[in-house]
Amino acid sequence: MPLPLVSPMLATPGTLPPAAQDARWAYETKQDGQRAVVYLAGDGSVGLRARSGEDITVAYPELLPLGRALGPMAAVLDGEVLALDEQGRADFQLLQSRMGLVGSPGRAARMAATVPVHLVLFDVMHLGADPLLRLPYAERRARLEALGLEGPFWSTPGALVGHGREALEATRAHGLEGLVCKRLDSVYEPGVRSRAWIKIRNMRTADVLVGGWSPGRGRLTGLPGAVLVGQRTGAGGLRYVGSVGTGWSEAERTELAALLRAAATDVCPFDAVPPAAGAHWVVPRLVGEVRYSTRTRAGLLRQPSWLRLRADLAPEESAADLPDTSA
Incomplete structure (x- = not known):
């Protein structure tokens, strides 16, 4: 069965949810990279598409082993491709040296050795033969974490439920880009800039x-x-x-x-x-x-x-x- 093409769900700029609703939200670090929808067909192959729908697989050859990480399990995952600086923080300027290599597989392979990328995974929209778009975020997130996708060039960072103010302060203290707040009961809305996801950029x-x-x-x-x-x-x-x-x-x-x-x-x-x-x-x-x-x-x-x-x-x-x- 071919995997469905899914446009990424988008967050709306805003502020922290009210304190009385804090426990209804999960909080993830906002990443400064290139959004990517990942297609794992279950046959060892991997495909990556940018937010625009462009196939960007060739630009990131170090991510190809991810296609074997789930064995025969097929999946469509949501994530962000990052280039990390010496302190392990996302550096968009570094990433720009990789983003334009879609038509240059030889150069992409050489750059992968000197400026490797890291794929951060934060959602799953399809798993096996099952579409997960209508499941609440909390359940999708649990299924994603159960996959155990941790590797040399990819990871599944945890999400914090509640404690939004503390999470935002932590991103500021560590010089990170910001925070994404996601309502625990929110479904996945492909291509929609939804109020169920709120992004807060540290300025x-x-x-x-x-x-x-x-x-x-x-x-x-x-x-x-x-x-x-x-x-x-x-x-x-x-x-x-x-x-x-x-x-x-x-x-x-x-x-x-x-x-x-x-x-x-x-x-x-x-x-x-x-x-x-x-x-x-x-x-x-x-x-x-x-x-x-x-x-x-x-x-x-x-x-x-x-x-x-x-x-x-x-x-x-x-x-x-x-x-x-x-x-």
Whole structure:
């Protein structure tokens, strides 16, 4: 019997469930990787499909032995492909070096030796001849854990029932991306962004200096589409840390445009010129506060958004990299 194709169920951004309902929810660590639906036909083969439906099996040859892990048992599993850093935390930048190798089996095999991935499994939608979509999460999770899928490149981390606030604080303390809250009685809804699954992303804040801007397009013509920001190094230079293009109202963007024009200069203030075509440079005297999820290995801010101008801080107060604070 051919296995059914299943689109992954999606979580809705939100906050922790009310304390009175805490015991009705399970909590899993939110992973920063590539979502993958895993197809084990029971004949030793394995197939992986991305959230888009693209077949990504070739990109991850180290996961092929998973096809023999259940013997003759067929299964459709839900999980996330990760690349781990030296501390064992998911590093999306590392994973990007693997994600584009679907059409390059030779290169994928070579990369698997230097940047191996790890598959985290967290749900089962089909097992043997039985569809499990209509079973509650708690029962699906029990069946998944009973499979004992633990190996060199895959694992089934536990889920915590109740204690959501403690779970969220633990992800923050360990520098993890966030938390996914799943209602114990929820069925699996393929392709649906459901309120039965809630994702909470840990965001951090940082103070930055504005060193330039990129022109907006369309309705933003004549206004900054994004600002180029940096942080001071110990040597006094200005290290580029990213481009911020969201977080302003129309009035705030107009106000910012006037401030940037007043600070215009022909000299790039960053230690190295950022890869920003058509950038306009400014004297780095505007201090802003931004929110972001994580940093790349090069120190760039991921998913940054503008919070506010820090008129209470002078540029010289950013003489060195400022510590991040959890939002």
